[in-house]
Amino acid sequence: MKVSARNVFHGKVSAITAGAVNSEVELTTDGGHKLVAIVTQASVRELGLAPGKPAFALVKASWVMLLTDDAGVRLSARNRLRGTVSKLVPGAINTDVVLTLPGGSQVHAVITSEAVRELELKEGSPATALIKASHVVLGVAG
Amino acid sequence: MKVSARNVFHGKVSAITAGAVNSEVELTTDGGHKLVAIVTQASVRELGLAPGKPAFALVKASWVMLLTDDAGVRLSARNRLRGTVSKLVPGAINTDVVLTLPGGSQVHAVITSEAVRELELKEGSPATALIKASHVVLGVAG
Amino acid sequence: MKVSARNVFHGKVSAITAGAVNSEVELTTDGGHKLVAIVTQASVRELGLAPGKPAFALVKASWVMLLTDDAGVRLSARNRLRGTVSKLVPGAINTDVVLTLPGGSQVHAVITSEAVRELELKEGSPATALIKASHVVLGVAG
Structure with missing residues (x-):
């Protein structure tokens, strides 16, 4: 496929x-x-x-949100995958962020570059993918 | 959060x-x-x-559609927020459009730059966010 | 509209x-x-x-996935539109791919540029839009 x-x-x-x-x-x-x-x-x-x-x-990848600090909130998004940022490919508007999960699976999230700056995402940052x-x-x- | x-x-x-x-x-x-x-x-x-x-x-932001002229149509998208374009951040493929609603709330919509041209969106344009x-x-x- | x-x-x-x-x-x-x-x-x-x-x-367009080889899999995405790639507008992160269906209708899909390379999409490539x-x-x- x-x-x-x-x-x-x-x-x-x-x-x-x-x-x-x-x-x-x-x-x-x-x-x-x-x-x-x-x-x-x-x-x-x-x-x-x-x-x-x-x-x-x-x-x-564009359907994945990233969360770096949940401040104790609970969300209706049923899927939450915790991992570590392993790669960022920045563009003008969007950035492709790759998260590596424990066990080695990867999750791609395309989020705005503004969000990358605001969440201070860089290689090694812990983050949660919400789907x-x-x-x-x-x-x-x- | x-x-x-x-x-x-x-x-x-x-x-x-x-x-x-x-x-x-x-x-x-x-x-x-x-x-x-x-x-x-x-x-x-x-x-x-x-x-x-x-x-x-x-x-x-990528889940928000923008509508500038509804020509009397009715849509199944349950959420419609009317506002005014207050900012545009253009990229090659996508543009981040910010809508300011009456009362001051903001809505971000990432739409194609082609759509921005077709809808002739600029600061001050009225538009409706569909979610x-x-x-x-x-x-x-x- | x-x-x-x-x-x-x-x-x-x-x-x-x-x-x-x-x-x-x-x-x-x-x-x-x-x-x-x-x-x-x-x-x-x-x-x-x-x-x-x-x-x-x-x-x-960002809600459309493209499939080039289904390898016999069956998918829950209810909508599958088969066509031919007629245009590609590449950006750093995303590419706008236009598919022309038999009969002439067009489908726009914004997918990652990485996916375009991996699927070797070019004008004339057959592809299926999944929605x-x-x-x-x-x-x-x-």
């Missing part, structure tokens, strides 16, 4: 909560991280998603 | 409509604007969201 | 599946493509969406 999404997480479905139109699917990645995705019920059927099934999650469950695309091998 | 999202709106929960997987939460901001967010039921429980509760909304309810992250103080 | 979203698809509502909070709305575009949108029930009511009703879909149903905004003429 060749896809433009910078973040591809492989793992297994670990839980499914079904609604009328949408379902919440939890993926446990090979690196041991948990990712929750909201997908349509039709997708759950078509992809044959069920607990234990191998699957992968796709997330565009809304409704921004995760799930896939399975054919 | 230090977060990369350029838009942080503080206010109070003013209404909640619950579904099986998702809930629709309305926040009335301190500036008097209403923002609707779709979050999972699990988030509503974990954040203890209820009418009257202080909360905040996070929206990435999908499913693109709003909610948070509460710990 | 003047809107920053680079993708505007006109057509007619061809199906609606209602849930408690959200509904899944299928639009058949004038070009014969099918697009599925997840919008709130409140939007379905306010826009008077019903099978046969003329409507349009808005999608920001999550929850990223589609629907509209109707007033």
Whole structure:
């Protein structure tokens, strides 16, 4: 598979909560991280998603927020991946920030360069990637 | 809290409509604007969201569309914030547009530079920020 | 209507599946493509969406993923539009890629320049645009 999404997480479905139109699917990645995705019920059927099934999650880098100090707040973004900034590729408006998670997985976040300055992000900075469950695309091998 | 999202709106929960997987939460901001967010039921429980509760909304600048002339159309994007362009930071592909709302709140929108030209956006232009309810992250103080 | 979203698809509502909070709305575009949108029930009511009703879909270019080789995988992204790359406007971090679909409709995708290199995208390359149903905004003429 060749896809433009910078973040591809492989793992297994670990839980499914079904609604009328949408379902919440939890993926446990090979690196041991948990990712929750909201997908349509039709997708759950078509992809044959069920607990234990191998699957992968796709997330565009522009859908990832970074948090450096949560000041004790709690957020509705279901997915929080803690890591360390390992690379920054700056542009005029946006910067591509790479976070390396414990275990070695990487997360790309494209955020504004203004935010990079404000959060004082540099190589080695601890940061948390926030990803809304409704921004995760799930896939399975054919 | 230090977060990369350029838009942080503080206010109070003013209404909640619950579904099986998702809930629709309305926040009335301190500036008097209403923002609707779709979050999972699990988030509503974990954040203890209820009418009257202080909360905040996070929206990435790249999730905001700008509209300058609605020509009488109606849109499914639940959140519409009318304001005036107060700043433009242009890049090759994207431009960071800042809208100032009546009351002084600001909204950042990262849109393509092509769109800026097509909409003839400049300082002082009236514009409406459109934000999908499913693109709003909610948070509460710990 | 003047809107920053680079993708505007006109057509007619061809199906609606209602849930408690959200509904899944299928639009058949004038070009014969099918697009599925997840919008709130409140939007379905306010826009008077019903099978046969003329409507349009808005999608920001930054919400579109590109796929060049699906290697037989199946994905939860409900919308897949196959076309040919007809234009690339490169920036430092992001590139605006235009896909032309059979029939002549165009789809803009803003993806990272790194992804453009990795997928070896150039004019004439076949590619598929992936759009999550929850990223589609629907509209109707007033």
